[in-house]
Amino acid sequence: MRILVLNGPNLNLLGSREPEIYGLETLADIEVLMRNQAADLEDVELAFLQSNHEGVLVDAIQDHRDWDGLIINAGALTHTSVAIPDAITSVGITTIEVHLSNIFAREAFRHHSYISPAAWGMITGFGYRGYLVALDLLHDLLTEEAAIEDLDED
Numbered sequence: 802m803r804i805l806v807l808n809g810p811n812l813n814l815l816g817s818r819e820p821e822i823y824g825l826e827t828l829a830d831i832e833v834l835m836r837n838q839a840a841d842l843e844d845v846e847l848a849f850l851q852s853n854h855e856g857v858l859v860d861a862i863q864d865h866r867d868w869d870g871l872i873i874n875a876g877a878l879t880h881t882s883v884a885i886p887d888a889i890t891s892v893g894i895t896t897i898e899v900h901l902s903n904i905f906a907r908e909a910f911r912h913h914s915y916i917s918p919a920a921w922g923m924i925t926g927f928g929y930r931g932y933l934v935a936l937d938l939l940h941d942l943l944t945e946e947a948a949i950e951d952l953d954e955d
C-alpha cells in the first residue's frame with residue numbers, strides 16, 4: 802500500500818511558525834512519527850513532499866497517480882486552489898485532507914476548503930496527531946477495499 806504525504810506552502814516552517822497555533826513539531830518530526838507508524842502497519846510505503854508552489858503539488862499528485870492514497874495539508878492553497886482538487890479528482894486517488902489547526906475556529910477565509918469535495922474526509926484541529934490518524938484511517942479503508950475486491954473476484 803503506497804501513500805503519498807503532501808504538504809503545501811509554509812509548512813516547511815513548522816516548529817518555529819506560530820507554534821501556539823501549529824505546535825512545536827517540525828515536518829521532519831511528523832515524518833519520523835508517520836514512518837514509525839507505517840512500520841507498525843507493515844504493508845505501507847510512504848513518500849513525503851513539501852512545496853511552496855501549487856504546480857509542484859499538482860505534478861506530485863499526477864506523478865503518483867498509481868499510488869493508493871494521499872494525505873494532504875495544502876496550507877493556504879486549501880482556500881484558493883482549484884488545480885489541486887482537480888488533480889486529485891483527475892487521478893482518482895483516495896485522499897484525506899489534514900489541517901493542524903481547526904480551520905473552522907479561525908478567520909472566516911479559512912472556513913472554506915476547495916480540497917474537501919475531492920477528499921474522503923478532513924481532519925482538522927488536532928495538530929500533528931491528525932497526520933497519524935489520517936494514516937490509520939487510510940490504511941483501514943484501503944485494506945477494506947482490497948478485501949472487498951478479493952471477494953468480488955471469487
Ligand code: DQA
Pocket residue numbers: 810811812874875876877878879899900901902903904911
Ligand atoms: C493549515 C491551515 C491553513 O489555513 C493555513 O494557511 C496553513 C496551515 C493548517 O494546517 O492548520 O498554512 O492548513
